[in-house]
Amino acid sequence: MPMDVQFLGRVPYEPTYAAMQAFTAIRSDSTPDVLWMCEHAPVYTQGLAGKKEHILNPGDIPVVATNRGGQVTYHGPGQVVAYPLINLKRAGYFVKEYVYRIEESVIRTLLHFGITGHRVAGAPGIYVRLDDPSGHALLPQRPVKMGSDPVELGSDPAAQRNGSDPNFSGLGKIAALGIKVSRNCSYHGMALNVAMDLEPYSRINPCGYSGLQTVDLSTIGVFASWQEVADVFSQKLAVYLAP
Numbered sequence: 001m002p003m004d005v006q007f008l009g010r011v012p013y014e015p016t017y018a019a020m021q022a023f024t025a026i027r028s029d030s031t032p033d034v035l036w037m038c039e040h041a042p043v044y045t046q047g048l049a050g051k052k053e054h055i056l057n058p059g060d061i062p063v064v065a066t067n068r069g070g071q072v073t074y075h076g077p078g079q080v081v082a083y084p085l086i087n088l089k090r091a092g093y094f095v096k097e098y099v100y101r102i103e104e105s106v107i108r109t110l111l112h113f114g115i116t117g118h119r120v121a122g123a124p125g126i127y128v129r130l131d132d133p134s135g136h137a138l139l140p141q142r143p144v145k146m147g148s149d150p151v152e153l154g155s156d157p158a159a160q161r162n163g164s165d166p167n168f169s170g171l172g173k174i175a176a177l178g179i180k181v182s183r184n185c186s187y188h189g190m191a192l193n194v195a196m197d198l199e200p201y202s203r204i205n206p207c208g209y210s211g212l213q214t215v216d217l218s219t220i221g222v223f224a225s226w227q228e229v230a231d232v233f234s235q236k237l238a239v240y241l242a243p
Helices: 013-026 095-112 157-161 199-203 226-240
Strands: 004-010 034-039 043-046 063-065 073-075 079-085 118-120 123-129 144-146 149-153 171-182 185-193
Touching (some): 004 226, 013 079, 034 226, 079 095, 095 123, 095 185, 095 226
Parallel strands (some): 004 034, 043 063
Antiparallel strands (some): 043 073, 171 185
């Protein structure tokens, strides 16, 4: 059955988070999957492993603890937030494949607007080259498969295995990923920056990385409306998350 795509508009974060949890808790094996597309008022959200030292100066922006993976990120007006509520067991793929499919949906959305999105090994989310956002040159630290080993490794496998931080020089993060899987069902999701006030990112270490630059489509010369991007993104998600 096709995914039910719902545009929620601008909604407060905490009730939306609670609604995702409630939906997942009561859904059955026959409950249709749904995709919520929305944006939020300014809020910092902290993942399960989040360290408070990555929140530098929140000021008047609330900080909400969540049960998703990852560290701290920011949500605000001008950002398209996608929450796929999917029965992964029924869809027939595991969490790693799910993450790949969400990221691929972002990459295809960016491509629609003439931008090349990149994955960085060991750092979930999607990034763009600041000096050449539409260029197709591959990143040296992109995820690659080493032989039959499915672990995502960059051009320096030893560094990746030893937990070295990725090198973000020349890159800007345009989409952040944070998910939760409960009873084989997903919630939380992906946030794609369209036309935001990016200043609040300077008050945190985005996703736990000090100095990681965050960008949006308008910063790199794409002037599309929230709805235009949300329409394309939701269509790509419906395609790439299909069973």
